[in-house]
Amino acid sequence: SLHANDTLTSHLSRELENGRLFRLIAKLGTINERPEYEGNPKWSDVGDRYILKLFRDYVFHQVNAEGRPVVNMGHILECMNKLDAGSTQQIKLVSRDEQDCFIVSYKELKKQVEAAFQELIKPESTK
Amino acid sequence: MDGDWEEVGRLLLPPSGPQGITQPSSTFAFDTSQELLWEGNQFGRVWSFYSTELQKYTSFKCGDGPVRQLLFHEKGIIALCPRSVHMALRRGPPIWHIVHEEMKELACMSFTSRGNTEILVAGLQDRMFTIDVEKGTITRQIPSSDHYTIMKRSRYICAATGTGEIHLLDPKTFELQETKFKAHALRINDMDAQHDFVVTCGYAMRQGQIPMLDPMVNAFDLKNLKQMHSVSFPSGAAYVRLHPRLSSTIIIVSSYGQMHEVDLLNPDSSKFKQANVLSYISMVDMAPSGEALVLADTDCNLHLWGSRAKIRFAEISTPVEFADPEETAAQVDWNTETPLSSVGMPYYRENLLSAWPSHLIFDVGAPPPKFDQHFMSKLNTASFGYYGRVPTNVRRNQVEDTRALEKAPINLKTPKFLSEKARETTNDTAGERRIS
Numbered sequence: 103s104l105h106a107n108d109t110l111t112s113h114l115s116r117e118l119e120n121g122r123l124f125r126l127i128a129k130l131g132t133i134n135e136r137p138e139y140e141g142n143p144k145w146s147d148v149g150d151r152y153i154l155k156l157f158r159d160y161v162f163h164q165v166n167a168e169g170r171p172v173v174n175m176g177h178i179l180e181c182m183n184k185l186d187a188g189s190t191q192q193i194k195l196v197s198r199d200e201q202d203c204f205i206v207s208y209k210e211l212k213k214q215v216e217a218a219f220q221e222l223i224k225p226e227s228t229k
Numbered sequence: 230m231d232g233d234w235e236e237v238g239r240l241l242l243p244p245s246g247p248q249g250i251t252q253p254s255s256t257f258a259f260d261t262s263q264e265l266l267w268e269g270n271q272f273g274r275v276w277s278f279y280s281t282e283l284q285k286y287t288s289f290k291c292g293d294g295p296v297r298q299l300l301f302h303e304k305g306i307i308a309l310c311p312r313s314v315h316m317a318l319r320r321g322p323p324i325w326h327i328v329h330e331e332m333k334e335l336a337c338m339s340f341t342s343r344g345n346t347e348i349l350v351a352g353l354q355d356r357m358f359t360i361d362v363e364k365g366t367i368t369r370q371i372p373s374s375d376h377y378t379i380m381k382r383s384r385y386i387c388a389a390t391g392t393g394e395i396h397l398l399d400p401k402t403f404e405l406q407e408t409k410f411k412a413h414a415l416r417i418n419d420m421d422a423q424h425d426f427v428v429t430c431g432y433a434m435r436q437g438q439i440p441m442l443d444p445m446v447n448a449f450d451l452k453n454l455k456q457m458h459s460v461s462f463p464s465g466a467a468y469v470r471l472h473p474r475l476s477s478t479i480i481i482v483s484s485y486g487q488m489h490e491v492d493l494l495n496p497d498s499s500k501f502k503q504a505n506v507l508s509y510i511s512m513v514d515m516a517p518s519g520e521a522l523v524l525a526d527t528d529c530n531l532h533l534w535g536s537r538a539k540i541r542f543a544e545i546s547t548p549v550e551f552a553d554p555e556e557t558a559a560q561v562d563w564n565t566e567t568p569l570s571s572v573g574m575p576y577y578r579e580n581l582l583s584a585w586p587s588h589l590i591f592d593v594g595a596p597p598p599k600f601d602q603h604f605m606s607k608l609n610t611a612s613f614g615y616y617g618r619v620p621t622n623v624r625r626n627q628v629e630d631t632r633a634l635e636k637a638p639i640n641l642k643t644p645k646f647l648s649e650k651a652r653e654t655t656n657d658t659a660g661e662r663r664i665s
Contacts, residue, residue, distance in 0.1 A: 116568030123569055126583035137625075147290040148315060148326045179572035187577030192320070194552035201274060203288045204321030205552050212582045223589065 123179070126186050133218040134158050147197075153206050154214055156195035157185075188212035234502060234522075237540055238533035240283040242268065243276060251529045255295035259516040259523070259542045262301065263319060263549050266523060266542065268531070269296025273310050277319065279549055281521075281533060281540050286549065289323070291315035297336050297352075302345050302362055309338050314350055314360060320550055325365025331356050337388070339380040342400035349386060349403060351377045357403065371403050381422035384451045389417040393431055395449065408454045412447045415440050419513070421479075423471040425452040426493060428479050430466040442467055446481055448493055460496045462489060468513035473544075475519070484509045486524065488534075504532055516542040598629045 134154065139145040145152065161181045164172040184191060189208040196203050244251045257268040265286060266278045275296055276288040292310030300307040305318045312332050316324040336352035341359065347368070351357040353376045359369040375396060379389040385397040385406065393413040397406040412420075413431025420429045427449045435441040442465035448457040464483045472478035477493045486504035504510070504524055512525040521535040521542055533540075608617035619625070 116570060119568070119570040122581065122583045125585050129582065143326065143328075148292060148313075148323060150323050153322055176572055179569060183572060183574045186581045186583050187575050188579055188582065189575045189577075191553045191575075192550060195321075201288060202290060202321070203285070205287060205550060206320065206322055210322060215582060223586070 122186065123182055126182055129215060129219050130158070133215065133222060147202065151214060151218055152202075153195060153204055153211060154218065156197060156202070156204065157206075157211050159198065160193065160195055184208045185212055185215070232500075233536045233538070234534055235537065236505065236532055237535050237537055238281050238283050238531075240278065240531045240533070242270070242529045242531065243285065243288075253511055253527055253529050254525055254531075256298055257512060257523065257525060257531070258299040258301070258514055259521065260301055260306075260319070261517050262303065262543050262545070262547050264542050264546050265319065265549060266531070266533075267299050267306060269299060269308060271295045275299070275306070275308050275317075278531075281535070283531065283533060287319070287321040289317055289321045291317065292326075298338055300338060300340065300348060304362075307338070307348065307362065309335055309350060311335050311352070314338070314348075316362065316365060327360060327365065327367060329358065329367060331370065332358070336376075336378050337380040339382045339386050339388075341382070341386070341403075349380070349398075351380065351388065353378070353391065359403075375405075379417060379420045381420060381427070383422040383424060383427070387420065387422040387427050387451075389420045389429070391416055393417055395420070395427060395429065397451075410447075410449050410456060412449075413443055418442065419468045421469055421471045422451075423473065424476045425450060426457075426471060426477065427451060428469045428471060428493075430469050430481070441465065442484065446479065448479075457493065458496075460491050460493065467510060470513060470515040470522075473515065473517050473519045480515060480522065482510060482513045482524065486510055486526075488522075502534075504534065506530075506532065518542060518544050592632075595631045598631050 135158075139151075143149050145155070161178055164174060164177060166172050185208050187208070192205050192207045194203065194205055242251055242254060252271045254268045255271050257266065259266055260277075264280045266283065268276045268278070269291075270276070271294075273290055273292040273294055273296060274288060275291050277286040278284060279286040291308040292313040292315055294311040296308050296310055298309045300309075302316070305316050305324050308315045308317070311334050312328060314327045314332075314335070316326075318324060331354070332350075334353040335350050338348050338350040341347045341349050346362050348360050348362060349357060350360065351373060355373060355376075357371040357373045358367050359371070360366070361368050375388075375390050377388040377396070378391055381387050382400060386400050386403070388396045388398055389412075390396060393411060393416050395410040395412050395417070397408060398404065399406065410427075412429040414433040415431065417429050417431040419431075420427065422428075429447045431443055431447075432440040433443050444463050444465055445459040445461045446466045446469050447459045449455070450457050460479070460481070462481050462483070464485065464487055466481050467484040468482040470480045472480065472490075475492075479491055479493060481489045481491060482504075486506040488502040488504060490500040492498060506524070506526045506528075508527040510524050511527050513522070515522050516535075518541050521533060521540050524532045524534065526532065605615070608615035
């Protein structure tokens, strides 16, 4: 029965992270690219939410040297974990036209995501 | 400008779009606290270049139209566009962005008497604004009868008008001082003010009709409020900077790249250098340390001058923050067997972002929405499903309360006891009961 317990524990530890990561991705999914934001200066290229768009590309739209898409679960997990914890690590975000280049910490990204999400769940108070 | 000054770096500006058009910069400036050179282009974008190698650091959009001027604050950089004022961290993310309907043609700005916490912005318009830098709000609007193109702060805020005059504004009240200097006959091309001096280069009419650069630099003494004798510069003075550390020394540059270093109080002794440019010089700036000078030419090159051994930009520089080196992400198999916990969490002590607010309670398991038969009948069939026009009465992805829909048509009568039925028949005559 000790052995059974061990199996249970290892199974549990494997699935432990799923809920947390899913909630995080749910938050990101609800705030990114909403059509209501069209014309909102906060999400334009001079606004403070612009980095969230670039971060989405940084995480999910990786490419290799030939420009082919790279799908790396490890990269996604690592980015998500660092975003969740608000790590002070700085990353470089580049826009699609390669004209804009930002150096941003996960901590700042986390703050922006949280602010954007709070705005979504109570939109009337922020307007 | 010591004897060993030479060109230490040259940079062709990055193209301003994927089409690859390079445009001359509209403004540039050395950072006051980091080893960065900032450049603003015609399309409202700001680039920064690190160190003497002029390595690309950050870039971001700060507004529309040409970037007119850049100012530096401990927290970030302030950029002026004709219709907006933008402040961003040196790393790029914006701090604030101000747009106002009365901001029509801004051209210049300056810090005021309140250290670096307030700026005054003005331009070719009848109103000036003061902005609280910390809060990012407009604090005052000041009517102004004169239009300004250049502003520099020293003892006063020195403002150059479009007609060749220099106005002195009180840095506290922004009142126009009585003394005005008529510096040039046509307009002022460049101006610098520092300590007790203001120096200008400008245009005058030559032979009646061609505007030409004055062959002299005019200087004004702000302590005694009077004009000093001007420094002659036969080849036409286009740009002028006061040396940040040698308070009476000026550097004059012609449009062909001839550079003179002259002492205002002793104009006979001067040092001379020639920059190797194939076109005209379009702008000049000197680093706050006095150890570097940058010239821009109309072929979109930036020429960095200084002494190879000593060159640095800022008096006291704080290190530039770079992106941390990318650790190679662990290769994780994308299959159902791989646990998502295989990449560890970094150390943390704050609330996680994934923490979900507890007051959000969602109702799940409602029946799926039903499609309107009438609507379905109008759709065309394709291999992937149906397609057709969207009905105009609902929004895209509008939420439907399918439970309520499902409940509404239910009009099953609750079974009744015999006694109730008996009562009902008697009540029916009174017509009280509604039939649903």
